[in-house]
Amino acid sequence: MKFRQVTEENSLYDNLEQQPVRDLLRDINREDHRVADAVERCLPQVERFIGQALPRLQTGGRLFYIGAGTSGRLGVLGASEIPPTFGMPEDTVIGIIAGGEKALRHAVEQAEDHPEEGWKDVLAYRPTEKDCLIGISASGTTPYVLGAIAGARKHGLLTAGICSNPDSPLSEAADISIEIVVGPEFITGSSRMKSGTGQKMILNMISTVLMIKLGKIQGNSMVNMRLSNRKLMERGIRILQDKAGLTHDEARLLLQEYKNVSAVLERIKEMKQSPSKNKVS
CATH class of the missing domain: 3.40.50.10490 (Glucose-6-phosphate isomerase like protein; domain 1)
Structure with missing residues (x-):
């Protein structure tokens, strides 16, 4: 046809x-x-x-x-x-x-x-x-x-x-x-x-x-993005400052350790659920 x-x-x-x-x-x-x-x-x-x-x-x-x-x-x-x-x-x-x-x-x-x-x-x-x-x-x-x-x-x-x-x-x-x-x-x-x-x-x-x-976004944020350059690292820091109330330095250090915004947020959640742990490690 x-x-x-x-x-x-x-x-x-x-x-x-x-x-x-x-x-x-x-x-x-x-x-x-x-x-x-x-x-x-x-x-x-x-x-x-x-x-x-x-x-x-x-x-x-x-x-x-x-x-x-x-x-x-x-x-x-x-x-x-x-x-x-x-x-x-x-x-x-x-x-x-x-x-x-x-x-x-x-x-x-x-x-x-x-x-x-x-x-x-x-x-x-x-x-x-x-x-x-x-x-x-x-x-x-x-x-x-x-x-x-x-x-x-x-x-x-x-x-x-x-x-x-x-x-x-x-x-x-x-x-x-x-x-x-x-x-x-x-x-x-x-x-x-x-x-x-x-x-x-x-x-x-x-x-x-x-x-x-599939759970790759939280709120409106790219919490699973790859932190492959300075701009994206700074974006990740801002997300953690907004969602977790962290300082710039705290967020930066945690991202360097966990490599991922979502992983940091999950670790903070675990910490809050375990009162005996008073800091993220």
């Missing part, structure tokens, strides 16, 4: 090379405003995916993102942010891009045309029925992604598809369809723009809510 390829429709704007910079910026910004509205319309599907993915991750499952080009890069970016932000193991959220690491910096356009390679790349991680896979494709037609989704469903993984065209092959193939229909791109066919922005917003929502529900 033929579907509407919104991502390939003509831009609402023309003669761009003749427009003043101010007008170009204004019009790009106007189009970007449409993205948040498109994402809002997807929230029920995003909620459905999170509801089914969470029990899997709670029992040791993993989350895979897979895509090609811009979509693949956004997936790899989203996955790479999870360990430092939430203190999760490197293999909890995994980003896979057609063409491998080379494609992160250089276009490997032909890599997306081979459906068998998508599932093959997932197989390298020995997936199980506890795992989830999100296929990301603005057009919803990328063979590499469709192949990965088909293989994942066949082997019992939970699957979702993020795309920008309604009723696309990806929507048909995945268990859960997340369609961010943002309209024609500012530059015709340039799905790195509105489609890419929408994809990033959806991926942020999914990973953030999952990490909150």
